[in-house]
Amino acid sequence: MPHRRTASSPGNLSIYRTSVGRDAVARWCRDRLDAWPLTHERHEITVDGAVTHAVTAGHGDRTVVVVPGTNTCAAVQYPLVAALGRRCRVVAVDLPGQPGLSSGDRPPATDRLAWYGRWLGQVIEKVTHGPVTVLGHSLGAAVALACPAPQVEQQVLLSPAGVVPLRVTPGVALAAAGWVVRRADSGSRRLLRVMHAPGNRPRAELVEWMTLVARHVRSSADPGLLPVPDRDVRRTVAVGAADVFLPPSRLAPHVRRALGVEVRVVDDAGHFVTDERPDAVAALVDG
Template sequence: MKVPLTSSHGIYRDTDASVRVRRWCREQLQHRDVTHSLTRLETPLGSTTVLSAGTRAGLPPVVLLPGTGLNAATTLPTVRLLHGKHRVFVPDIPGEPGLSSSHRPHRHRLRAYGAWLDNLLPQLSAEPVILVGHALGAAIALSATPSAGIAALVLVNPAGLVPLTPTRALTRLRTRSIRNSRGGTGERILTHLLSPRYLADENLTDWFSMLTRDCTPSRPPRRLPTDTVRRWAGQLPIIVATGEHDTLLEPERLRDPVRSLLDVELRTIARCGHLTLRERPHAVAELITQLP
């Protein structure tokens, strides 16, 4: 599938921005206590860098797809909890800040990402995997083709089922970050994404400040066609959960579509906003243990 890609520096404002983001990711990976390896694979969306951690322990491997603005370096708290029991793979999604290609699909975005994942999974594991998708990553998982290579589906803060509804304040901050590359809005954006009780650490604040300074934001994922989502219902174990305080994908808006499209009940993660992979990594690990 030939996919038109963005031009110039891709998602980065300039070459220096690309260098800063990639250096930050590599430094985070080097100084964290998760033993891992990085592999670069060629895919329909260009070069894809994949973090691999953990060893085989009799349980299916986990492929973790981060949400918008996240990647392997920023989801290490979740990887740390999973890699003792599972082999874990975390691809940096092309077109999102990280170590993969900086060019995002220009048209048919989720369809292109689905084809990307169809191509990537056989390169990661010969045995069926547990596919864990967060936010944009969940929409990408649902856009892929159901197959024997996927043993179960865990969707967290899932995009693709309903439109995202950013508050007016968050929309203003995102618009300001597009117009003004000097940054300064990252910490304020986090206040709209996190639970009121969660205090962002310096690492996460630095990352979001870098995003607003060095990267152009992507459009929110669109709602997927009903037939695309319904393909998964009844085919394999599925768990869907969102944060109690997720203001982009509120539990009350997700509950009925999850039930009608996927034939499962939505679970709510207490004391959690939109960034579950950072706020409540233990909750993500617990969801995986609850798979049949």
């Protein structure tokens, strides 16, 4: 499927170090989507000046909009999209300002999460019809919480950023530093193992992706804390039992206070719960 270039030439606002790197990331994403053994369609829309890429798959009266976390995109999320596509229609979006097929320019630094929330609301208006469920992971969960769209009737928030500061242990910091410095599969694999539950082996495709990101992308930081949402929608919050950034015991009291719900714990999963337990995550959309 032909696509036009997804971002302007890298500059001060771009997440990409070079135009060559930007093109390498885009090529990798398209190659992976081409290889999906899943019928899907790809769309490009412009929202608030930002080119936005979305993948749709599955069928049904219900639509789930998937918003990924930092340094991930739809092309990396085949296990989750496939699991959801067996239940409903899925729209998986790439966040502008994150590596993928959407714009590589960072959103405004001031009130960035508010900008993302408005962006998501406009995406929902353009690519869905009727009530939707938004499933957000990490940064994507923070974006979901910031979204004021009235079409959203349910939020499934996985390892949500923005509720409590992420815990960064010395082991995580060391693995992250090695990933940035080495820019090789060995560093990516080590970091991903820290972010997975013990015994869960990161997919080779995910290792390859993280190496590509290390080489070509200036990663963004924790989005900071969100104000308590003023919209009362049905919410499910879940976290991997071995999440190194957001241990359930740390996350649960903050979620209870801010959102008024109990955290569900997904066994045998770490921070990459969407990749480690995609079927368990897909089941959460049923409430």
